[in-house]
Amino acid sequence: MSVQSKKRILIITNELSPYLEITDFAHILNKLSVKTFDSGMEIRVIMPRFGIINERRHRLHEVVRLSGINVVVDKDDHPLLIKVASLPNARLQVYFMDNEDFFKRKAVFRDEHEHFFDDNTERLIFFCKSALEIVKKFGWPPDVIHCHGWMTSLIPMFLKTSYKKEPVFAHSKSIYTAQKEQFTESLGPDFLKMVMNSAALKDKDVEPYNKSNNEALIYGACKYADVIIHGEEELNKEIVSEFKPGKGKKVVPYNPDWMENTEPLFELYQNLSQD
Numbered sequence: 527m528s529v530q531s532k533k534r535i536l537i538i539t540n541e542l543s544p545y546l547e548i549t550d551f552a553h554i555l556n557k558l559s560v561k562t563f564d565s566g567m568e569i570r571v572i573m574p575r576f577g578i579i580n581e582r583r584h585r586l587h588e589v590v591r592l593s594g595i596n597v598v599v600d601k602d603d604h605p606l607l608i609k610v611a612s613l614p615n616a617r618l619q620v621y622f623m624d625n626e627d628f629f630k631r632k633a634v635f636r637d638e639h640e641h642f643f644d645d646n647t648e649r650l651i652f653f654c655k656s657a658l659e660i661v662k663k664f665g666w667p668p669d670v671i672h673c674h675g676w677m678t679s680l681i682p683m684f685l686k687t688s689y690k691k692e693p694v695f696a697h698s699k700s701i702y703t704a705q706k707e708q709f710t711e712s713l714g715p716d717f718l719k720m721v722m723n724s725a726a727l728k729d730k731d732v733e734p735y736n737k738s739n740n741e742a743l744i745y746g747a748c749k750y751a752d753v754i755i756h757g758e759e760e761l762n763k764e765i766v767s768e769f770k771p772g773k774g775k776k777v778v779p780y781n782p783d784w785m786e787n788t789e790p791l792f793e794l795y796q797n798l799s800q801d
Contacts, residue, residue, distance in 0.1 A: 532567060532568050533567045533670075533800075534569070534570075534666065534667065535562050535569040535570075535669065536569070536570055536661065536668035536672070536698075537559060537570075537672045538571075538572045538657045538673050538674070538678045539552075539572075539672075539673075539675050539678065540675030540676070540678060541573070541675055542555050542556060544556070544584075545579050545584060545611075546576060548634070548675070548708070551705070551757050554784045554791070555674060556613070558788040558791050559571055559616070559618055560616045561788050561789075561792050562792060563618045565792065567795070570666070570668075571618070571621065572622075572657045573620065573623070574623050574628075574629055574649075574653050574677065575607075575609055575629050576629055576633075577630050577633065578632050578633065579622070585611050585612070586609045586622060587609060588607060588608065589608045592660060592663060592664075593606065593608045594606075595656070595660070597625075597655050597656045599648050599651045600651070600719075600723045600724055601723045601724075604652055605626075606624070606660070607623075607625060607626075608660060609624055610622065623652075623653055628648065628649045635709065646713070647713045647714060647717055649677070650676075650679070650713075651680065651721060651724045653678070654678060654684060657678070658689055658692075661695075662692060662694050667693070667697065668694075668695075668698050669697065669698065669699065669799035670698070670699050670700075670798045671685065671695075672701040672703070672795075673701065673703070673747065675705075676705075676708060676709075678702075679743035680721065680746070682700045682747050682750035683731060683734070683735075683746055683750045684725060685698060685700055687731045688727055699798045699799075699801065700750070700753070701751060701754075701794070702747040702753070704756055704761055704769075705758050706758055706762065707740035707741055707762065708740060709739075710739075710740070712739050713743075715738070717735070717738040718736060718738065734749040741762060741764075741765075744765055745764075752775070752798075753775075753794070754769055754775070754777045755778045755780075755791070755794075756777070757780065758780055761780075778790075778791075
């Protein structure tokens, strides 16, 4: 495979084995990433640098030349720190989006009393925007962008709206992994306003997310994604009935064999990158 013909796969996720395992898909993504890398494709992975991820054990280090970007969340600037590590047993780089305010705490989505963090909305927006901004800074146009986890759920929408004219994303196809809801709390009455204040968006752009809860994040991401992967056997029935295979929308049913064999998902990457 020549350098010019190498296809580029970008995985943006809020979980990846061995760094953070929220669902079984963290293991699937690990195997899929390594398989994609071993195939000769170019692949990069982006995830949040949650405070429970041990920097010393996983050998994370800051990439100074990439840090220093400010990301706007609800009209406020937040500095972005970029850290990087190599996935064990592969020379595959994982980029971690970090920020003192959002990710320093030694927790993921809840505090020690199991309370959903009040700023999870800001953390969601910050991560989605920082992932796209760092790809712009790379100058690395991905053929396929696979978004996994509710903290990536605004990215398919951003790609079709406020980032639509960015040359680096001009030919990118998006995949979203749909899973069961992982929280029951509301993202708050100002959720849509905060998203709109963070990017050049119109009311109709954020309309699919108007319930402002986990179900709405899944629904909105599925609405905008080019391909939907069922990330679990049992999914929200409304999501399953609303998004069926059809014109302009590819839906991939869950297969428990992916835990051992990611070949079908790898073939999806291959086919999408050649369309």
